[in-house]
Amino acid sequence: MTDAVAPIDQAELRRARVVAASYLDSEGGGLSEWLLATDHKRIALLYALMITAFFFIGGAAATLIRLELISPHGHFLTDDEYNHVFTLHGIIMVWFFLVPLIPATFGNFLLPLMIGAPDVAFPKLNLASWYLTLIGGICVLAAMMLGGVDTGWTFYPPYSTAFSNSNVAVAVVGVIIAGFGTIATGVNFVATTHTLRAPGMTWFRMPLFVWTIYATSLVMILATPVLAITLTLVAADRLFGLPVFDGFRGGDPLLFQHLFWFYSHPAVYIMILPAMGVVTEVITCFARRRVFGYAMMVYAVLSIAIIGFVVWGHHMFVSGQSVFASLVFSFLSFIVAVPSAIKVFNWTATLYRGQITFEAPMLYALGFVGLFTIGGLTGLFLASVPIDIQVTGTYFVVAHFHYVMVGGAVSAYFAGLHFWWPKITGRLYPESWARFAAALMFFGFNFTFFPQFILGYLGMPRRYHVYPPEFQPLNVMSSAGAVVLAAAYLMPLGYLTWACFYGKPSPANPWNAKGLEWQTSSPPPKRNFLRTPIVTEGPYDYHDLDIAPEPQARPVDAARAHD
Amino acid sequence: MSAFPIFPREASSFAPKTDALYFTLVVLSGSIALLVFALIIVFAVRYRRGSSAPRGALPSLIKNEFEIGWTSATLFVFLMLFWWAGSNQIEQLLPPAQAMEIHVVAKQWMWKIQHANGAREINMLHAPIDEPIRLDMTSQDVIHSFSVPDFRIKQDILPGRYVESWFRATKTGTFRLYCTQFCGTAHSGMVGSVIIMSKADFASWLAAQRPAGDLAGQGRALFTSLGCAGCHMPGGPIHAPDLAGLYGRRVPLSNGAFALVDDGYIRDRILDPRSNPPAGYDPIMPSFKGEVDDGEILALTAYIRSLGSSRGALQ
Numbered sequence: 001m002t003d004a005v006a007p008i009d010q011a012e013l014r015r016a017r018v019v020a021a022s023y024l025d026s027e028g029g030g031l032s033e034w035l036l037a038t039d040h041k042r043i044a045l046l047y048a049l050m051i052t053a054f055f056f057i058g059g060a061a062a063t064l065i066r067l068e069l070i071s072p073h074g075h076f077l078t079d080d081e082y083n084h085v086f087t088l089h090g091i092i093m094v095w096f097f098l099v100p101l102i103p104a105t106f107g108n109f110l111l112p113l114m115i116g117a118p119d120v121a122f123p124k125l126n127l128a129s130w131y132l133t134l135i136g137g138i139c140v141l142a143a144m145m146l147g148g149v150d151t152g153w154t155f156y157p158p159y160s161t162a163f164s165n166s167n168v169a170v171a172v173v174g175v176i177i178a179g180f181g182t183i184a185t186g187v188n189f190v191a192t193t194h195t196l197r198a199p200g201m202t203w204f205r206m207p208l209f210v211w212t213i214y215a216t217s218l219v220m221i222l223a224t225p226v227l228a229i230t231l232t233l234v235a236a237d238r239l240f241g242l243p244v245f246d247g248f249r250g251g252d253p254l255l256f257q258h259l260f261w262f263y264s265h266p267a268v269y270i271m272i273l274p275a276m277g278v279v280t281e282v283i284t285c286f287a288r289r290r291v292f293g294y295a296m297m298v299y300a301v302l303s304i305a306i307i308g309f310v311v312w313g314h315h316m317f318v319s320g321q322s323v324f325a326s327l328v329f330s331f332l333s334f335i336v337a338v339p340s341a342i343k344v345f346n347w348t349a350t351l352y353r354g355q356i357t358f359e360a361p362m363l364y365a366l367g368f369v370g371l372f373t374i375g376g377l378t379g380l381f382l383a384s385v386p387i388d389i390q391v392t393g394t395y396f397v398v399a400h401f402h403y404v405m406v407g408g409a410v411s412a413y414f415a416g417l418h419f420w421w422p423k424i425t426g427r428l429y430p431e432s433w434a435r436f437a438a439a440l441m442f443f444g445f446n447f448t449f450f451p452q453f454i455l456g457y458l459g460m461p462r463r464y465h466v467y468p469p470e471f472q473p474l475n476v477m478s479s480a481g482a483v484v485l486a487a488a489y490l491m492p493l494g495y496l497t498w499a500c501f502y503g504k505p506s507p508a509n510p511w512n513a514k515g516l517e518w519q520t521s522s523p524p525p526k527r528n529f530l531r532t533p534i535v536t537e538g539p540y541d542y543h544d545l546d547i548a549p550e551p552q553a554r555p556v557d558a559a560r561a562h563d
Numbered sequence: 564m565s566a567f568p569i570f571p572r573e574a575s576s577f578a579p580k581t582d583a584l585y586f587t588l589v590v591l592s593g594s595i596a597l598l599v600f601a602l603i604i605v606f607a608v609r610y611r612r613g614s615s616a617p618r619g620a621l622p623s624l625i626k627n628e629f630e631i632g633w634t635s636a637t638l639f640v641f642l643m644l645f646w647w648a649g650s651n652q653i654e655q656l657l658p659p660a661q662a663m664e665i666h667v668v669a670k671q672w673m674w675k676i677q678h679a680n681g682a683r684e685i686n687m688l689h690a691p692i693d694e695p696i697r698l699d700m701t702s703q704d705v706i707h708s709f710s711v712p713d714f715r716i717k718q719d720i721l722p723g724r725y726v727e728s729w730f731r732a733t734k735t736g737t738f739r740l741y742c743t744q745f746c747g748t749a750h751s752g753m754v755g756s757v758i759i760m761s762k763a764d765f766a767s768w769l770a771a772q773r774p775a776g777d778l779a780g781q782g783r784a785l786f787t788s789l790g791c792a793g794c795h796m797p798g799g800p801i802h803a804p805d806l807a808g809l810y811g812r813r814v815p816l817s818n819g820a821f822a823l824v825d826d827g828y829i830r831d832r833i834l835d836p837r838s839n840p841p842a843g844y845d846p847i848m849p850s851f852k853g854e855v856d857d858g859e860i861l862a863l864t865a866y867i868r869s870l871g872s873s874r875g876a877l878q
Contacts, residue, residue, distance in 0.1 A: 079748045152745045158722060159705040163671070163747060247723035253706060254721070287610070292621075293630050318708065319719045320726050323656055327649050334641040341637045342630075348599055349629070351606035353618045358607070366603060373599050377592035380641070384588065384648035386581045386655070390715045393708060393743035457585070458571050459712020461743040464751035468739060473567045548618030 022426060022523040038123035039526055044109035045424075046130050047100055052493075054096040054137060059489065061089035066448075066482040072469045082465040083150035084166070088140075090153030091171060095178050096137045098405055099267060102274035103220070104133070104185060106416050107213045109424060111189055113517035114210050116198025116535065118527040121191035125184050132181030139174025143167040152463060154264075157245035157256050161237040169238045172231045179228045182270075186220030189213055198516070200535030204298070207515055207539040208291060211298050212277030215305040219266045219273075222309070227263035230256060257319055261312035269308040271405050272372075273301060275412030276343055279365045282415045283347050285513045286362035287354030288549040290540045292346045300339035300346075307336040317388045326385055333383035340376050344369060355549045359511075359556075360434030364415035367442040371407025375400060378453065396456020399449045407445050414438070414492065421496070422510045426523040427503030428559060433495040440488035447481030510556035514540055574734040574759070575714035580651055582715075588644070658729035662695035668788070669700065669707035669720045671746055672753040675788050682772030683784060686755035688740065690732060691765035697729045703790060708744035711757050719744055732759040782866025785859055789851065803848065804841060808871045815842040829864050 023041045027033050037043060064085050068077050077085065108126065112119055120126050143149050149171040151160040160168050193214045197206070206214075234256070236242040243249035245256040284291045291297060313321060313329030347369050356362070378400045381387045391397060414437075421429050451474040460471045467475070509518040520529050543549040573579055609616045665688065668675040676684045690696050700709060702722040709728060710717040718728035742753035760768060786792055794803035813821050818839050822828055833855065836848035855863070 079751070083745075083748065083750070150747070154745075156706060156745070159745065159747060163705050247721060288612075296630055296634075318717045320721055320724065323652070327652065330649060330652075331645050334645045335638075337641060338634065338637050342634055344599060345633050346630075348602045348606070349625070351603065351610060352625075353616075353621065354606070354610045355612045355618075356607055356610050357612045366607070369603065370600060373596050377596055380592060380644060381585070381588050384584060384644060385652040386577070386648055386715070387585055387588065389717050390581055390585075390712065392717065393710065394712075454569050457712075458568060459710065459739070459741065461710065461741045461751070463745045464741075466751045468754075470566060470568055474569075546620040548620065551613040 021525060022521065023526045024426070024523050026526045036127070038119075038127050040108050040112050040120045040123065040126060041424075041524065043126050043130055044105050044107075047104040047108060047133075050130070050134060050137070051097050051100055051105065054092050055489075057141070058089050058092035058097055059486070061085050061092070063482070063486060065089060066479040068465070069467070069475045070479045072467050072472050072475075074465050077465070079465050080148075080150060083152075083463070084144070084148035086463060087149050087152050088144050091140055091149070091175065092137075094153050094267070095175050096133065096140065098271045098409055099182060100133060100185075101271065101409055101413050102278060102416065103189070103213060103216055103270065104129070105413075106209070106278060106420065107185075107189060107216075107274060110420065110517055111192055111210060111213055112196065113520070113524060113528055114207050114515060115193065115196060115201050116516045116529065116533040117192060117196035118529070120188050121195055122188050126188055129181040129184040129188070132184065133178045136174040136176070136178025136181065139177060140171050143170035143174065146170065154260065155231065155234055155256075156260075157234060157237065157253050158247070160234055161245055169235045172235045172238075176228050176231050176235075179224045179231075182220050183224045183228075186217040186224070189217035190221065193217075198533050198535055201516075202535075204295070205535055205538050207277075208280040208294070208297050208301070209274070209277035211301050212273040212280075215301045216270050216273045219270050219305050219308065223263045223266040223270075226259055227267075230259040230263065254316075254319060254321065257316055258312070258321075261315040262309075265312040265315065266305075266308045268401070268404065269304055271409045273304060275368065275372075275409040276301070278412045278416040278419075279347065279368045281513075281515070282361045282365040282419050283350050283369075284540045284542065285419070285511050286359065286365070287351050287356050288542045288552065289350050289352075289354035290538075290542055290545075292349035292352070293342075294538070294540065296342060297346055300342045303339045304336060307332060307339075311336050314383055314388065315392075317385050318392055330383055330385050334380070337376060337379060337383065344373055344376070353548060355551045358435075359418070359431060360429070360438050361415045361419035363435055363438035364411050364418065364441075367438060368408055368411040368415060370442070371403050371411060371445060375403030375408055378403065390459070391456045393461055394456035395452040395460050395462055398462050399452035399456060402449045402452075407449070411441065411445075414441070417492070417496070419511070420517075421499070422506030422556075423517060423522050423524070425500055425503070426506055427499050428506050428510065428556065429499040429503060430495050431560065433491065437488055437491040437495075440484060440491070444481055444484030444486075444488045448478050448485050449481070451475075451477045451481075504559055507555040507559060510554065510559065512552055512554040514542060571715075572713040572734065572736075572738070574732055574736070574738055575711075575716065576731040576733055577655060577715045578713070578733070580655075584648055584651060587647075591640070591644075658697040658727065659695045662697040662729055663691075664697050664699055665690065667698050667700040667709060667720070668703060669709070669742070669753075670703040670790065671705065671793075672742070672749040673787075674709075674740065674742075674753070674755045678769060678772070680769060680772070682769060683788070684772075685784075685787070686740075688755065688757045689765060689768055690757065690759055691762045692732050692735050692759050694762065695729060695731045697727060699725060699727060701725050705746045706744045707742045707746050707753065710741045710743040711738055712741070713738040714757075717743060732757075735759045735761060778862050778865040779869040780866075781859075782862035782864070782869075785855070785863055786866055789855065789863075791863075794848070801847070802844065804844060806867050806870055810868045810870065816840070817842050817844075826864050829867060830860050833860060833863065 023039055068074050068082060146167050148166055149168055150166045151164050151168055233244045243251045245251045245253050247253055280291055311329055311333045313325055314333045317326045418429060418434055455471055455474045460467055506522050508522050516533050664679055666677040674686050676688045700720045702720045704722060706719055706721055708717060708719045714730045716728055716730050718726055720726055736759055738757045740755040740757050794801040795806050797805050809824050812824050814824060816822055816839050834852045836850060837846040840846045
């Protein structure tokens with residue numbers, strides 16, 4: 001080639017180096033470069049820092065709750081303080097931790113990478129979403145500092161509108177503001193998925209994580225506005241006396257519950273669908289096996305997202321709604337469990353005839369499958385009206401949704417965090433510590449929450465500051481488990497922070513994983529790919545269909561060989 | 564009650580049915596969970612990297628038939644469960660026509676029970692065994708929920724609406740009653756007891772329930788049950804006159820005049836509190852016209868008088 005003799009253009013080379021530099025370095029490390037970043041990867045890190053802070057605030061509240069419940073009479077909190085603490089725990093954990101947990105961190109970081117795009121469709125809107133969530137969170141914390149909120153995260157009127165002497169309006173406004181952040185994120189991700197897929201990235205070549213983020217974004221867009229309207233009406237009652245939910249002035253408190261759960265049940269799927277996506281990516285990579293039933297998994301995700309919109313009434317079986325409405329919602333709730341069951345079976349079947357290794361991401365992912373299975377199966381109890389009558393409003397429900405959201409979504413978050421850690425930071429995390437933390441989290445979690453199923457069927461009501469003495473042994477067990485769980489959550493904070501500075505440098509694709517995010521450097525450059533990738537195969541081609549996977553040496557094995 | 568119960572007592576006609584469904588679900592979901600866990604563990608060990616277990620492509624049978632098979636099996640099992648749970652629920656829907664009626668009024672943070680013969684109790688509900696009991700319930704303020712776990716019943720109680728629940732107790736004894744819908748500061752103190760007695764014991768208990776004590780005692784009960792105590796107790800959230808030591812005193816009114824607190828004045832204030840309230844108080848008290856009869860006003864007056872007369876009456 002004659003071009004080869006052309007003199008090297010130094011300016012061109014410098015530009016190429018800048019383009020190829022990691023997103024962590026290329027734009028400068030100053031505070032303003034981070035706080036005004038529009039790169040989806042930097043925004044993902046902003047979200048990660050923010051939700052970590054909220055996680056430890058909400059976790060501190062949980063610690064107070066479990067400490068207080070060691071004794072049936074309480075010991076250091078008053079009734080009102082206890083009510084403030086569990087309300088803080090609920091509001092922070094639901095809206096400022098679980099809802100943004102996976103979509104706003106891994107969704108932001110990985111969605112463009114996985115579909116071969118340079119960024120999301122609206123990078124500035126993406127940054128605005130972060131600020132909205134942050135401002136909402138600050139409002140809620142301000143409400144807490146100014147004297148607290150005591151309604152529980154559900155804000156049921158008429159207690160929240162006419163009776164609570166606490167800062168309901170400020171907290172509600174905070175949640176509404178954060179809700180706009182969620183809606184903007186959803187719009188951004190839907191537009192990104194539709195318009196920015198690389199050549200060859202057809203819908204059915206998208207990784208399942210992208211499918212779950214896409215479905216989640218649709219739920220965010222369709223459900224969150226209903227929450228905003230509902231909470232606006234609560235605020236309007238408190239501030240201006242608008243009696244929409246007041247039974248004595250022509251309103252209806254049940255209307256609030258219908259509207260609230262119309263959002264809040266789909267919100268559960270905002271939390272769990274992306275978790276399913278993460279776990280699918282991890283299991284297929286560490287089993288070195290194509291995902292079993294890819295198409296079925298896609299349909300399962302979409303049907304969960306759709307049917308999830310019509311099951312809200314199962315939160316209201318004892319509320320006074322019509323019994324026939326309850327039966328319809330019971331039926332639909334059983335139906336929505338079917339696609340979830342399919343996913344569990346498919347994850348299990350993906351392991352069959354694999355070449356399985358058990359690094360920390362895989363341990364967290366298998367822990368997810370176990371805990372999500374228990375969480376999902378106990379959902380069947382709650383879908384059955386007679387059993388729901390016994391256990392709704394009790395610790396059974398508390399245990400059930402912690403299994404799904406904490407055992408499920410948070411385990412999946414840690415699976416993803418370890419799996420993509422080398423990609424995000426360019427460094428490896430310490431494997432033995434991570435495995436130990438994964439095991440500890442699994443046992444600590446069960447130790448904490450399993451006793452609560454028993455407490456619930458016995459009838460111990462949730463949100464009780466003092467309780468009958470016969471419930472004490474199970475509460476002490478639960479609190480003891482919470483100590484283990486708290487230690488397990490603190491460990492990654494320690495060793496991952498360490499790994500940021502002292503971890504071994506990671507190769508671009510340490511796990512030999514499929515997926516476009518592994519085709520670029522670790523950490524990726526600002527615009528993700530130096531050349532737009534062209535996609536020619538499905539997402540999980542770990543082996544030819546009719547050939548078994550062989551045991552492989554992966555770059556991570558070599559990198560760790562000297563440990 | 565054992566010191567460390569792990570399962571609630573079966574004390575109503577609903578309990579065995581709910582429990583049968585519950586145990587079926589425990590066994591069924593336990594088996595599904597064990598199956599999944601066992602498969603994961605077996606696969607994890609057998610197909611660990613580099614093990615000698617044979618691999619190869621999946622048999623085509625596994626690919627399609629399995630998927631369809633377990634989807635339909637799951638759907639079938641779930642529909643069976645729905646059918647069972649649903650029919651169970653419809654059976655329990657309506658109370659028998661001849662059910663005995665007990666009224667329940669929930670308020671922050673107290674259960675007020677009234678029997679058909681007028682007997683009242685607070686945070687206790689006496690009822691006979693083997694008799695269908697219909698609970699006619701309403702709330703005076705926020706949403707509460709009437710929950711008796713040993714009976715497997717629970718029903719939210721809405722302000723401004725009457726809701727129904729019913730049970731037929733099958734064991735005598737004392738059973739815990741909880742409020743299970745968060746209702747404010749002392750939510751966890753809104754507990755009580757359901758006391759189930761033999762029919763003969765209940766009949767004699769009920770006969771012994773004369774309207775409580777003397778007139779002032781009745782007035783005290785009314786003072787609580789009508790919600791007066793919510794505002795007219797010192798330290799309450801609402802600015803309302805403390806009634807202790809008020810009887811017989813001359814009080815300034817908002818129009819500048821003075822009034823003597825006597826029986827007539829108290830009656831006027833109960834029935835028409837909005838006009839010309841005492842100086843320094845907003846006219847926020849609701850009228851009780853139509854809510855209380857004359858006998859009850861007498862009882863209330865007697866109670867207020869019993870709170871102490873002003874030493875310096877008529878100064």
